[in-house]
Amino acid sequence: MSTGNDGGTPQEDGVVPGTGAQDAAQSDAGAAAAIALAHALFDAARQGDTATLVRYLDAGVPFTLTNTAGDSLLMLAAYNGHPAIVRDLLARGADADQANDRGQTPLAGAVFKGHTEVVRLLVDAGADPDVGTPSARAAAEMFGRTDLTGLFGG
Template sequence: MLMFLRFAAQFAICAALLAIVGMAGLFAMTPPVESPPLVSSAGVPLDKEASAQLIDEIFQAVRDDDAAKVRQFLTDGHSPNVRSPRGDTLLIVAAYRDSGDVVAELLKTDGVDLDAQNRAGLTAVSGAAFKGHDETLKALISAGANVNSTSPTQQTAIMFAKMAGKTSTVKILEEAGARESSGSAPASPAAK
């Protein structure tokens, strides 16, 4: 029995490493998604250097859960769907980091793309699911985010939650109708 458990653990570790390597390969081959252009308060497009600085600042504000700074960024007319160099949107980073105040601010914003994917094909839902950020996940689901979005490797949010051992997150996703992969049966009888 002990030998079987050891083999199962080694198999699971190898499978996880293969998934990570596959995702890294896809990330390297996937071209970045263009970020919406940034403009000054006078309506003049920002140059590349100023745009890069503003993007760095706003993504740091998201990581710091600084909803006031994000609100000002949006009030200044900037897109909620601006992209980092990795292709992340503000919502993807906020969900992954469990920046609840920023998530709430973004969900109130017209035009926010709930299902945007980064270069690796991950969404705000999959980021929150992987990290087990249940309240953030519930907010995303309530706002209408897709719980069945698949990455280029056909991984779904519920698969990420299971891989990370987030049982409460798996339950939330099952109750929202999450599936193991596109087109397969619901993840549990409760999701039917």
Template sequence: MQEASMTDNFSTSSQVSPELKDQELEFLNSIFDLARNNKPIALQSLLDQGIPVNLTNSHGDTLLILAAYHEHEEIVRVLLKAGADPDRLNDRGQTALVCAVFRDNLTISQLLLDAGANASLGTQTPADVARFFDLPRMQELLATAASTAE
């Protein structure tokens, strides 16, 4: 997972953004900081004002991916309620679910699965990550989710 820097470009799609001014970059970075630093009320306020819920940084990390990676359950809930796509891939082929599994976070992983996250996406699937890092709780959760989906 790569963190955004002040020189990153941001987008709501896979298209490259035009060059942004320093003030714009600072503002966009502050939005990602809200997801990283567990500030759900401030983030909700910006979402209510029209900030795209699937905003991505230059590495393809969404607010949801960052919130899952940093284990901020309330931010994950806010973003999912606002319609965040749990299946967006970053530039490394990682989803929010892969991040939650990597962190061995049962609650966030379940929230993402309940929101319809596809457990088969990514360059390494969540199950691959759970096996590689020997995370039995995650292996069990994903096996249960797979059997329920069938």
């Protein structure tokens, strides 16, 4: 059996000296790559880069991904007025009422920004205009977007 002093021969327990540090470095690199990918996907949702986002979602990235503020991909796409992405995320099962850490919903964000088509998509998917802080209904009243309240139904 080796004493492990030769710098690369397995010791009695089968551990090669130095591998722990290498594994940690690889793990850190993997974590950094995953974080960079998540940031790229959040940017894709914000910027309306449907092709990039769909490619990764189809490859298995969860549509439930959220950032450190609790903003989902759906929230970012809705707030920034990207109906194609909103439609795709809803079709995958995204929760139309999922609030971020501040209690804001995708519907309230779309109302605030005046994205009529996105509001329609979210309401059609069952988004509740009376949930969240502020609710979509309250946001419509606060920001003079009362034309959108007609889309909320009864």
